[in-house]
Amino acid sequence: MNVRCRLVAASAAVAGLLLVAGCGGSEGTGASTTPAPPGTVPLISTDNLPAAKAGEVHLFGINDLHGNLQPPTGTNGHVGTYAAGGAAYLAAHLAKLKAKYPDSAVLSAGDNVSASPLVSALFHDEPAIDFLNSIGTAASSVGNHEFDHGVPELIRLQQGGCAADGCSPGEPFRGARFPYLAANVTDANGQLPPGLKASTVLTLGGHKIGVVGVVTPDTVNIVMPQGIQGYRFGDEAEAIDKAVPQLRAEGAETVVALLHDGGTQQTHGAPVDYNGCADVSGNVTKLAQRVDPAVRVLITGHTHQAYNCTVAGKLVTQAASYGRLISDITLRFHDGTVDATAVNRVVTQTVTPDPAAAKLVDFFTAQAEPRAKRVIGDSSGPLPMEPAPAGDSPLGDVIADAMLSAMAPAQAVAAFMNPGGVRADLTGGAITYEQAYTVQPFGNAVVTVRLTGEQIVNLLEQQWNNVSKPGVLSVAGITYAYDDTAPAGHKVVPGSVHIGGRPLDPAASYQVSTNNFLAAGGDGFSVFTQGSQTAVGPTDLDALESYLRTRGSVEPPSGRIERR
16 A cells, blocks of 8 residues: 555544545556656656456546636646646546546536636536536536526536527537436425436446435535525435445446545645545545445545545545546456546646647637636735635635625625635736636625624624634624634624724614625525625626726735734
8 A cells, every 4th residue: 555545543433433544546557657856746647558457447537627628727727746637638638548448437526617717607617518528428416516506507507508698609508418416405305406317327348337426415505595495405425325226226236426525635734645545534534434335436526635545445536626637447347346446647738638628618718708808907916815814815805895885875884705705816917807707706796784783793703603614704894803712602802893993883783795695694604694685786796897997906905804
């Protein structure tokens, strides 16, 4: 076993659980590595692929593409020190793998769409679905972002047809040619969203493989509540296990779970080995222990991490995000048993781009370019999304300023922005529409909500109770201090909250501005739902554009929150 592998056993032992965790293993795969400088992880890609053996089937796992058709930039465009990603390069590497291993299939663990760059998002992520069709994707689980625009839009992505605002350019959109799997998403009658399935069966190399897909139950907290109204997101392991007998009855010799949930390696400052399994945190290990032994592989996602583990006798993989890695999973059928190993391969940008994928990306890039390159504002310095020492983000504060400005006619006196809604930095200088869209890709509406001063304090206290998206809200029009060592419910320093420079009156009523995701209780901020929504304004992106156009060169704001 690779010496970098760790046993994830300490915490499980306390609970009396049997847990064996290690690398899923590139042993026996013949994976070639490119020597790397000391302190970095060697490159493993698709060079010198070993020949397939008898009874061998390959699954190529991807996850969290998020419409990244162009090569992603910055740290999002690397695996360690290696530039990685881009649809044309991903397709080229998959073509090499398929040529070597024809008994194979491409599988996705969800979040194929939404929170996407403009080249896909401007066209309702139809380009991302078209790309996944073109590489022969056999099945995908739903991810939480598949629900960002509601169940009806997910059904349209599956079945095809024009969006509500008209058809995108190019060929008519006919929907995903692969099934979206949502075994744990049901309505009050136990039915899945129309057109979706719980599972499917693939026949590869004469072997039948059952595939079941599930999504994190936390979806209810991190997407617009109205969009999933009437649907329940149930226990993942229970939904997977419920599907196993049916898949067995259909002749499946083994079962693979597409699991839009995951963990993170704990490397304690060391470089992350994208084929390692260092103290993986999160639900993934517990789920692997719980699911039926017939499930040999869990292809995971959601956390945008890379790992390759064996947990409780099951192979567990994740391929980072944005098409930067491919989990090359080998199933070997012999003597009535199935062995599973994997190697995560980097989608390097040193191969010849796939011509068909490049043509698709170039077409939609050209369609988006006039709008994308339009300059809408300027900043005198970088506006990072990362939090300042007290927890609010400089860019988040600017977005809050924009929401406050947009709703000033509705008497808004303060604004709140959730950290998870800020998706990228602004580096300073001219700001294009494309950059602003990348920062705020969700198209939420800006609204006002009437809250009492007491409710505003309770809202601020919820920042430390938020298990889904922990983090401090960015703000405008309001200042306060907190002590995060104080007991829960008493972290906001008494008397420190000021709105418009005046001390907060607990009994007074205030109009506050936010996005409709938070206003509906998103990210666990249920206090917003205790108030009354009083006005609906522009989309968050339109509000930001209007603010930037009228403010000249925006200066990075100083913090508005004090941590004591």
